[in-house]
Amino acid sequence: MDESTQSAELKLTRQEISAAASGLGWRLILGALQTYVLVSSLAEAAGVVASVTPAIGVRADESLRADVRADRVVLTLQSAVTGWVTPREIDLAGQISALVTGLGLKTSPGGPAPGARTVQGLEIGIDALDIPAIRPFWQAVLGYVDEPGQDGPPNGLADPVGQGPAVWFQQMDAPRPQRNRIHFDVSVPPDQAADRIAAALAAGGRLLSDAEAPAFWVLADPEGNEACVCTWQGRDA
DSSP states (O other): OOHHHHHHHOOOOHHHHHHHHGGGTOEEETTEEEEEEEOSSHHHHHHHHHHHHHHHTTHHHHHEEEEEOSSEEEEEEOOTTTSSOOHHHHHHHHHHHHHHHHTTOOEESSOSSTTOOOOOEEEEEEEESOHHHHHHHHHHHHTOEEOTTOOSSOOOEEOTTSOSOEEEEEEOSSOOTTSOSEEEEEEOOGGGHHHHHHHHHHTTOEEEEOTTTTTEEEEEOTTOOEEEEEOSTTOOO
């Protein structure tokens, strides 16, 4: 194994990834680095991608996803092999940010106006008594594939074209008929969690638990349907 391959496979902690990339305008979200490049037209957005991808070469195919819109380009860096951020992706974040700066633009986690939604990720969690029994159904009905980089028996499912939210399964010990068994996990940058929680509470929600904060806070709507606001913090061993 050559040195570059060893470096690409090095397992970094969430703290190491965040510290290396946050100053470049990228944020760690669900095992990936994500940023916005704000633009004024779809043509300008396409031009950003057309300028960036040839400059970083074949590594774009291995690590980069681009969502082109009229007001922004959403850029995501994640190893297609490990499902995580390796030193290769951190290096690419720096290169891409420099290239975008050269275009007179910038990489930023924020939206086009103060208070606009920042980069975020969405997962759907499903509580189950028998995960192997129900997982194939959800994989089939959604057209999903195994999430890359899983250790041990497969759990997470991912959209192979990166459009839909990931799905993961939480082991239950006993039936809970009076509690919903599907919930949303909304992963946000750590500095956005408090504002997101405050907005949810102001909109009629309730805080059910902060026992696992800052990894996640459990909230519920007025009828008891649950959602978690999550960050990468508090998850490294």
